[in-house]
Amino acid sequence: MSKYYIAVDIGASSGRLMLSQIKNRKMVLEEIHRFKNGFKMEDGHDRWDIDHLISEILAGLKKVKQRGIDKVTLGIDTWAVDYVLVGEDGKKLSNPISYRDARTKDAVEELTASISKEEIYKKTGIQFQDFNTLYQLYKEDKDLLDEAKYIMLVPDYIGYVLTGKAVTEVTNASTTQMLNLRHGLFDNKLLDEIGVASEKFPPLVDAGTYLGQVKEDLKEANDLPEVRVITVATHDTASAVVGAPGKGHDWAFLSSGTWSLLGEELRIPENGHEAYLENYTNEWGAYGTYRFLKNIMGMWVVQCIQREYDGKYSFPQLAELAGQVKPFEQFIDINDDRFTNPESMIKELQAYCKEHGQKVPKTPGELVMAAYSNLALFYANQISKLGQILDQKIETLNIVGGGSNVALLNQLTADLAQIKVVAGPGEATAIGNIMVSMISNGDVKNLKEGRQLIADSFDLKEFEPKTNEYSQVLKDYQAFLEK
Incomplete structure (x- = not known):
């Protein structure tokens, strides 16, 4: 029996579910569901409708089930740096703000008044862009941050909603400009500078880590196949380079x-x-x-x-x-x-x-x-x-x-x-996403x-x-x- 793989690949303007399997020693790829994405002004900020993205993923998986496919392995990749604040009840506190929002204008200059750019770069090796998560969190509402149990990057949050398991995948986490190159962990000095505790980030995991099964209540309510979720290279560029x-x-x-x-x-x-x-x-x-x-x-x-x-x-x-x-x-x-x-x-x-x-x-x-x-x-x-x-x-x-x-x-x-x-290939991101799942499952x-x-x-x-x-x-x- 052929093994089926799904890439959930979401970019700034659209998302899609790509279905794949290996046939005659070749990887076959088919788009099975596509949907629009984009930010809009809400509460004074450009925000993503994260619930819309999740509902479209479920709609795509329902199509897979209607194709007669009962079992799939799924990976999720999206753009980088943006995050969702999750409360103690496990629900989002607000829709995530887009990296293109104007709130981080001048944030790099403000933060580097107390810690030099050279020190930040030596620690993280990450380029300076005012929308990096480091500067987004620096500008975040401090009361909302205090209320949050978790800070979750977008693909990790989607995986969390689907499985109930909270992780922070490293290819995406590195883009935050908060991971220390030497220690492989969030840098405590940088977190102190922006007033964020490291405990608010779920445990770091590598690409290829098994996350869990899609929750039974979601499966039954939406008539989904059995879905095994792998935490792939969740930053879309990381998946594209694999591909x-x-x-x-x-x-x-x-x-x-x-x-x-x-x-x-x-x-x-x-x-x-x-x-x-x-x-x-x-x-x-x-x-x-x-x-x-x-x-x-x-x-x-x-x-x-x-x-x-x-x-x-x-x-x-x-x-x-x-x-x-x-x-x-x-x-x-x-x-x-x-x-x-x-x-x-x-x-x-x-x-x-x-x-x-x-x-x-x-x-x-x-x-x-x-x-x-x-x-x-x-x-x-x-x-x-x-x-x-x-x-x-x-x-x-x-x-x-x-x-x-x-x-x-x-x-x-x-x-x-x-x-x-x-x-x-033009679909390298989806291909790389799926390839990590294939390697994780031992098919490659x-x-x-x-x-x-x-x-x-x-x-x-x-x-x-x-x-x-x-x-x-x-x-x-x-x-x-x-x-």
């Missing part, structure tokens, strides 16, 4: 979705001075690895542009329009905080170009090409810096996630960085074998550099960023 079919030791990854995460998988973290200056992060990965990476704005820019045209254009249509426009007509620091959550991405891009004396993009094609051009420039620049920090020549860039489907962006990146790009031996299975199972596209005419463009862009 990246990299080989050898000279490859880098680019997890391309709402955010772009570019880096390498290391066995020993790199939290030296150069990494600190470049704001690289050492997020913990599955199986004793570290994701040494740079956080880049990503497809969020294009998603916002598409939304502002009221869905008139699909993403493939926007990419086609962009392909008709000359690249590199303007230089934009795509990682500027002003693009994190603007009222209008189009107006913000245009205002930036005006302020810097750049050609102002106006048409949908021009706007999207401006986004793709500057993402490719940023990627190429960071590939160069990554190699310098690690003293290593990177031969291949494995691009996974939804952005791996944008051939125009893949080719621009290959040409600028003068590197081989391997694109796919280890990560190396798992990545070979992924490479054998999914369509991968290769992009070799076609030209080196953009070398001066990249140098000019680097000079622009250094001004």
Whole structure:
């Protein structure tokens, strides 16, 4: 009898349940349920509707049962840093606030007035972003914090609601900027700085840990199959890197979705001075690895542009329009905080170009090409810096996630960085989620074998550099960023 696996994979704009099994020595993947996600203003903050997400997961599992599948193994991954405060009665105290909420503006500067950035980085190896959980908790309502029994990251909370078991999975916990690299635990000095007791976090567990069965009352009320829950690599980027079919030791990854995460998988973290200056992060990965990476704005820019045209254009249509426009007509620091959550991405891009004396993009094609051009420039620049920090020549860039489907962006990146790009799989996050469950269940031996299975199972596209005419463009862009 085939063993069935479910990945619950939830991003900032949507979530889905992906069904998988191994057939004829290949991993087969099928989307079985999709639903919308997004934050909205509630009680003065941008908040996630966490109950909606859980109800959609149950609806998806009911569909699985209706397919005649009576037993599945399930893993959950979501975005990072956001958390749910849980009271003594086991229920949430409020809906979780989104990392894009404005409450943490200036929080980094305020907190680092009492403990230096250098000390925080030496302890944690995590990049400075004002939405890191450390700064969210620093700005949290102290009365609400006092009332909380648990502080639970979003995927851990969902697992808790499903099984009744409370844990803190390490790949996601590392993104909080509160785990100590040396000790592997929450850093008490950092917790003291923000007035949070370590006891409020459930026990730390590694990716691949068995969590429990979905509770009987949920199973009966919703007509669900028997569901065995594994705590997988619950941070979506950690799952995406598991799902990246990299080989050898000279490859880098680019997890391309709402955010772009570019880096390498290391066995020993790199939290030296150069990494600190470049704001690289050492997020913990599955199986004793570290994701040494740079956080880049990503497809969020294009998603916002598409939304502002009221869905008139699909993403493939926007990419086609962009392909008709000359690249590199303007230089934009795509990682500027002003693009994190603007009222209008189009107006913000245009205002930036005006302020810097750049050609102002106006048409949908021009706007999207401006986004793709500057993402490719940023990627190429960071590939160069990554190699310098690690003293290593990177031969291949494995691009996974939804952005791996944008051939125009893949080719621009290959040409600028003068590197081989391997694109796919697009569903790497769900695939990596499931792969951890497969390894946990013993159906796959280890990560190396798992990545070979992924490479054998999914369509991968290769992009070799076609030209080196953009070398001066990249140098000019680097000079622009250094001004």
